Amino acid sequence: MASSSDSSTPRGEAWVWFSGLGLIIGLGMVVGLLALVLMNGATVFWAPPVPVAQVDDGRVLIGQLAQRRIRAGSPADQPRYERQYQVGLRELNGNSYLWIDEAKIKGETFPADVLGLERVENGPAFVRPQTLRKSDGKIIPATDAAFEAAFQAEVAAAAAVREKLIDITRHRIGDVNAAMDQARVALRRAEDLKITDEVAALQKEIAQLDGRFASLQEEAKQVVAGGAVASLVSQDAAGREVVVPLTQVIRAWFPNRLDTWGRVNLFASRLGEFIFDEPREANTEGGLMPAIFGTLVMTVFMSLLVTPFGVITAIYLREYAQQGPVLRIVRISVNNLAGVPSIVFGVFGLGFFVYVLGGSIDQLFFADQLKYNNNTPVFGTGGLLWCSLTLALMTLPVVIVATEEALAAVPRGMREASLATGASKWQTIRDILLPASAPGILTGVILAMARGAGEVAPLMLVGVVKLAPSLPFDGSAPFLHLDRKFMHLGFHVYDLGFQSPDSDAARPMVFATTLLLIVLVVCLNLGAIWIRNRLRARFKGASF
Amino acid sequence: MSQIMNPPSSSRIKVRPAAEREGRKDYISIRDFGFYYGAKKALDAISLDIPERQVVAFIGPSGCGKSTLLRNLNRMNDLVDGIRHEGDITINGRSIYDPGLEVISLRRRVGMVFQKSNPFPKSIFENVVYALRVVGVRDRAVLEEACETSLRKAALWDEVKDRLNDSALGLSGGQMQRLCIARAIANRPEILLMDEPCSALDPIATGKIEELIHELKEQFTIVIVTHSMQQAARVSDRTAFFYLGKQIEYDTTEKIFMNPTQAQTEAYISGRFG
Amino acid sequence: MQRFFHDELRQLRDDLILMGERSLDMSRLVLRAVETGDDSLALQVRGMDDRVDELEKRVDREIMRYLTLFGPMGSDVRLLLAARDIGHDLERIADEASVIAKRAMVISERGPLKDLLHVPAEGVIACEVLRLAIDSFIEGDLEKARLVLRRDAEIDALNRKNYEELFGKAGDVAKVSASHVELIFISKALERIGDHSKNIAEQVIFLLSGEDVRHAR
Numbered sequence A: 001m002a003s004s005s006d007s008s009t010p011r012g013e014a015w016v017w018f019s020g021l022g023l024i025i026g027l028g029m030v031v032g033l034l035a036l037v038l039m040n041g042a043t044v045f046w047a048p049p050v051p052v053a054q055v056d057d058g059r060v061l062i063g064q065l066a067q068r069r070i071r072a073g074s075p076a077d078q079p080r081y082e083r084q085y086q087v088g089l090r091e092l093n094g095n096s097y098l099w100i101d102e103a104k105i106k107g108e109t110f111p112a113d114v115l116g117l118e119r120v121e122n123g124p125a126f127v128r129p130q131t132l133r134k135s136d137g138k139i140i141p142a143t144d145a146a147f148e149a150a151f152q153a154e155v156a157a158a159a160a161v162r163e164k165l166i167d168i169t170r171h172r173i174g175d176v177n178a179a180m181d182q183a184r185v186a187l188r189r190a191e192d193l194k195i196t197d198e199v200a201a202l203q204k205e206i207a208q209l210d211g212r213f214a215s216l217q218e219e220a221k222q223v224v225a226g227g228a229v230a231s232l233v234s235q236d237a238a239g240r241e242v243v244v245p246l247t248q249v250i251r252a253w254f255p256n257r258l259d260t261w262g263r264v265n266l267f268a269s270r271l272g273e274f275i276f277d278e279p280r281e282a283n284t285e286g287g288l289m290p291a292i293f294g295t296l297v298m299t300v301f302m303s304l305l306v307t308p309f310g311v312i313t314a315i316y317l318r319e320y321a322q323q324g325p326v327l328r329i330v331r332i333s334v335n336n337l338a339g340v341p342s343i344v345f346g347v348f349g350l351g352f353f354v355y356v357l358g359g360s361i362d363q364l365f366f367a368d369q370l371k372y373n374n375n376t377p378v379f380g381t382g383g384l385l386w387c388s389l390t391l392a393l394m395t396l397p398v399v400i401v402a403t404e405e406a407l408a409a410v411p412r413g414m415r416e417a418s419l420a421t422g423a424s425k426w427q428t429i430r431d432i433l434l435p436a437s438a439p440g441i442l443t444g445v446i447l448a449m450a451r452g453a454g455e456v457a458p459l460m461l462v463g464v465v466k467l468a469p470s471l472p473f474d475g476s477a478p479f480l481h482l483d484r485k486f487m488h489l490g491f492h493v494y495d496l497g498f499q500s501p502d503s504d505a506a507r508p509m510v511f512a513t514t515l516l517l518i519v520l521v522v523c524l525n526l527g528a529i530w531i532r533n534r535l536r537a538r539f540k541g542a543s544f
Numbered sequence B: 001m002s003q004i005m006n007p008p009s010s011s012r013i014k015v016r017p018a019a020e021r022e023g024r025k026d027y028i029s030i031r032d033f034g035f036y037y038g039a040k041k042a043l044d045a046i047s048l049d050i051p052e053r054q055v056v057a058f059i060g061p062s063g064c065g066k067s068t069l070l071r072n073l074n075r076m077n078d079l080v081d082g083i084r085h086e087g088d089i090t091i092n093g094r095s096i097y098d099p100g101l102e103v104i105s106l107r108r109r110v111g112m113v114f115q116k117s118n119p120f121p122k123s124i125f126e127n128v129v130y131a132l133r134v135v136g137v138r139d140r141a142v143l144e145e146a147c148e149t150s151l152r153k154a155a156l157w158d159e160v161k162d163r164l165n166d167s168a169l170g171l172s173g174g175q176m177q178r179l180c181i182a183r184a185i186a187n188r189p190e191i192l193l194m195d196e197p198c199s200a201l202d203p204i205a206t207g208k209i210e211e212l213i214h215e216l217k218e219q220f221t222i223v224i225v226t227h228s229m230q231q232a233a234r235v236s237d238r239t240a241f242f243y244l245g246k247q248i249e250y251d252t253t254e255k256i257f258m259n260p261t262q263a264q265t266e267a268y269i270s271g272r273f274g
Numbered sequence C: 001m002q003r004f005f006h007d008e009l010r011q012l013r014d015d016l017i018l019m020g021e022r023s024l025d026m027s028r029l030v031l032r033a034v035e036t037g038d039d040s041l042a043l044q045v046r047g048m049d050d051r052v053d054e055l056e057k058r059v060d061r062e063i064m065r066y067l068t069l070f071g072p073m074g075s076d077v078r079l080l081l082a083a084r085d086i087g088h089d090l091e092r093i094a095d096e097a098s099v100i101a102k103r104a105m106v107i108s109e110r111g112p113l114k115d116l117l118h119v120p121a122e123g124v125i126a127c128e129v130l131r132l133a134i135d136s137f138i139e140g141d142l143e144k145a146r147l148v149l150r151r152d153a154e155i156d157a158l159n160r161k162n163y164e165e166l167f168g169k170a171g172d173v174a175k176v177s178a179s180h181v182e183l184i185f186i187s188k189a190l191e192r193i194g195d196h197s198k199n200i201a202e203q204v205i206f207l208l209s210g211e212d213v214r215h216a217r
Helices: A013-042 A145-195 A198-228 A260-276 A289-320 A325-337 A342-365 A367-372 A384-409 A412-420 A427-454 A457-462 A487-501 A503-536 B066-073 B102-111 B124-128 B130-134 B142-153 B173-185 B203-216 B227-235 B254-260 B263-269 C006-036 C039-070 C075-110 C119-139 C142-167 C178-211
Strands: A052-055 A059-061 A065-069 A081-086 A098-103 A106-108 A115-119 A125-135 A139-141 A229-236 A240-243 A249-253 B028-035 B042-051 B055-059 B083-091 B110-113 B189-195 B221-224 B236-242 B246-252
Touching: A013 B221, A052 A325, A059 A125, A065 B102, A098 B028, A106 A198, A115 B102, A125 A145, A125 A240, A139 A145, A145 A198, A145 A367, A145 A427, A145 B246, A145 B254, A198 B221, A240 B042, A249 A260, A249 A487, A249 B203, A260 A289, A289 A325, A289 A427, A289 A503, A325 A384, A342 A457, A342 C006, A367 B236, A384 A457, A384 C119, A412 B173, A427 B130, A487 A503, A487 B254, A503 B221, B028 B066, B028 B246, B042 B066, B042 B083, B055 B066, B055 B227, B066 B083, B066 B236, B066 C006, B102 B110, B124 B142, B124 B173, B130 B173, B142 B173, B142 C006, B173 B203, B189 B203, B203 B221, B203 B227, B227 B254, B227 C039, B236 B254, B236 B263, B246 B254, B254 C039, B263 C178, C006 C039, C006 C075, C006 C119, C119 C142, C119 C178
Parallel strands: B055 B221, B055 B236, B110 B189, B189 B221
Antiparallel strands: A052 A059, A052 A106, A065 A081, A081 A098, A115 A125, A115 A249, A125 A139, A125 A229, A229 A240, B028 B042, B028 B083, B236 B246
C-alpha cells in the first residue's frame, strides 16, 4: 500500500543542504577577510596618477588620493563625500594627510611634471621640480629633455653614497663599539680584581679600538664631503621652494608619466623593499625584514622546543603511566591548559622564566657582566629564549593530544608483532610506534606552529620590542642569540595600529603587515604539510 | 590422466616422518595449567606435552581457550590487565614463569605469527631483520645473510629478492603472511606459535603456508591454532581438542580423526557438534 | 600445485602395483607347479600368500588414512575407491593361486596326471589377462582395460570345455578319477582369477573415465 510519504528522497536530505550552507558561509568569511586585507594592503604599493587639485578657497594641493568616505552628519539621501589626499612634505604641511570636502574641489589636473619622492626623513613629497643641481655642479632645468635621465642617475649615485655611509657608521663603527664595550667591561673587572698584566693588555686594546674609531669617522666625513651632494630644487603646491639633497631620496617617480608596465615595476620594487628592507620613520615606512625574521626564528625555535616535550609527555601518558584516577586528572589538566588565556602564559613567562630562571642564570653565569656593565641583565630580561619557551608551553597541549591520538591509532597488531619478536617496550615505541605515528605528530606540530605564530599578547611581556638593534640569528657567534630581544609581525601590527603617532600613515601599513603575517603562517604550514606528506608516503598504511 | 597415476614429487627438502623427527618428548610441558581473566576462568587444568620438532594443532569451537593457551606459551597474555595463572609451563625443562627469566628473552626463543598479518610499515628487508636488530646485531653482512636465509625458508625469497627495499605493505595477503613467518623465524627461535595463520587467506595462499609448515617442522617445534579441522588433519602430527577451557582429548592426529576416544571429539570432528 | 600429502597417493599406487606383481608371480609359479608337479613351487606360492595379505591390510590403512586426513576430491576419490576394490581383487587372486597350489600338491601326491585337459591353456590366458589388467592400471590405458573385459570370455570358454570333456556327453563317471576332480577345481579357480582380473579392469575404467561398467551383460 503506497502512501504519500513513500517518496524516494532519502531522509535527512535537508541536513546535507544545511551543512553545505555552513561550509559556504565559513569559506565566504575566510575569503572575505583575505580579500579585504589584500585590497587594503596592496594599495599601499600601487602608484596611481597624482592630481593637482584646486580648492574653492584658493588652495592648491598636489597629493595622491588615499581614501574617500561619506562626511559625518551628511543626510542619508544626499550623501556628501570627503577625500583624503597624501600630500607629503610633513615638515612644511604639518601633516602628511589632508581631508578635503569633495564639494569644495573645483577641479583636478594631472600635469606630467609632477614628481613623487620617498625620503629618508619626513616621509614622502609630491612636488613640481624646477632645477637639478648635479654633483659636478652643473645645473639642468626640469624642462630639459635630459632632465629625467640625469635625475635618476644622480639619485642612484646618491643612493650608493648613502649605502657606503651606512656601512661605515652602522656596521663597522657598530662592530668597533661593541668590541669596545666588551673590552671596557673586562677592563673594569680586571681593575677590580687587580690583575695588572691583563689591565695593561686591555688598556692597549682599548687604545687600538679608539684609533680605529677615529679613522672610521674620518672615512665617513670624507665620503660625505668627497662627493658634493646633488640636490633638487622644486616647488610645492603652494609655490614654496623646496630643496631636497638627493642623499635623502630613496625613490623618485613621475606618477603622471608612467605607463602600466612602469607602475607594475614600481609596485614590485616597493613590495621587495617591504619584505627585505629595514623599517624607517618609527616603523611606518620601509621594510619589515627584522620583524619577518624574528617571527620566523621564534616560531621555528618554539616548534623545536615543543615537539620533544609534547611527544615525550604523550608517550609517558599513554604507554607507561598507570591507568587510574590520577592519570585521568593529569589528562584533564593538560586539556584544560589549552583553554588558558594566552596573556596568562605571558605573565607566567615573565614571573617565572624571566625573573626567576633568567635571574638565576644571570647570577650563576654572568655575574661579572652584571657587575661591570651597569647591571644590564642578560637572561634576566625578555628575549628569544623566554618567548619561545612561553609559547611552547602554551601550545604544548595541542601537541600532546595529537601525539596521543596518533599513537592510539597505530593498529594493535603492529604493537603485538613487535613485542612478540622480543622487543622491549621502549624498542617498540622507538622503532615502530613513533615512525608510524609521525604524520599525526606532525599534524599536532603544524597546529601548534599556527597557534604560536599568531599569538602576540604573551610576547609583549617576555621579549618582543618595537625596534630591535640586531637580529636574533646572525653571523656572529654564538649565531643564535637566545638573550636578544627581537621584532615580531603580530606585535608590529599592534604597534602600528595603536601606538603610532601618525595613525593615517600607519593605516595602510597595518593591512600590509597583516597580509604578510598571514602569508608567513601559510608558508610555515605548507612546509610542514609537505614534510608530513613525504612521511605519509614513506609509511603508507598509517592512518593519519 | 597420467597425473593421477604418476604424480610428481612435491617437497623441496626431505622431511622425515614424525617418529624419526621427534626429539625431547616433553619439550614444551604444560602441567595442570589454569588461567583466569579477572574472575573468569578461561583454561582449566590443561596438561599436555609437546615433543620437539612436531606440529601440534589446537582445535575446538570458538571460545574454547585454544588461542588463550597458545598466547600463554610466549606470555603474550601478560599484556592484558588482571590475569592470573595456576600450574606451570616449562620449555626444555625451565619454567617460563621463572622470576629469573626475562619475558623478552622468552619471546626471542618463541616466535609468533598472528591471524591477521601485521608487517611493519617498513621495507621488506627491515621487517625480516627486525628481530636481529632488536637483539643488537648491526653488521650489515650478517643481517643480509639472515634475511636471505629466512626468506628462503619461508618460500618467499624468489618472489621478493629484487625488491627487498620496497615497502612490505605492497605485498599480497599470502606474501605478507609468509613475510611475517620469515620475520618470526629470522632469529632462529626453537618454537613457532601460529594463531590461525591462514584464516584471512585464500585456498592457494593457505596451501602455500601449509607446505611451509610441513617443511619447517624438520627444524622447529610448531604449535598451531586453527578453526579448520581439515587444516589440523593435513598439517599436524598431534592434535589437542579443547572445549570450554578444558582439554578433552590429546593424541596423534590419526587417532583423533580416525578413531577418537571421547564422544565429544567424535561429535566435533563429524560435524555433529552443538 | 603439488601438496606434500599427495606423496602418500604415490605410495598407495606403488603398494598396489607391488600387490599386482606378487599376485601375477604367484599365478605363473602355480601354473608351472601344476604342469610339472613340482611340490616345492607349490609350497613357495602358499608362502607368498601371506605377504599379499599384509599388503592388502597396508593398502586399506593407507586409504583410510588418506580419506580421513586429507579430504580428497575429484579423481583422487575415484582412485581411493578403485584402489580399495583392486586391492581386494588382487588379494582374492592370490588366494585362488594358493588354492590352486594346494590342489596341485594333492594331485602330485597321487601321481602325475598325463592329461591336463585345457587347464594349461586356460592358465596361460588367465596370466595374460591379469598382466593386461595390472598394466592397464600402471599405464592408465583404457584400451587395455577394455581388452581384458573381452578376453575374459576365453577363460570362461576354456573352463566350460574342461567340464564338458570331463563330465560331458555320456556321463562316463567311471573314467573320472579323483585327480581329475582336483583338476576341475583348478580350472574353476583359474576362471575365478579371470573374473577378478575383469573386476580390476572395470575399476580401472571407472577410475579413468568415471564410467561404472560393472554387471554389464
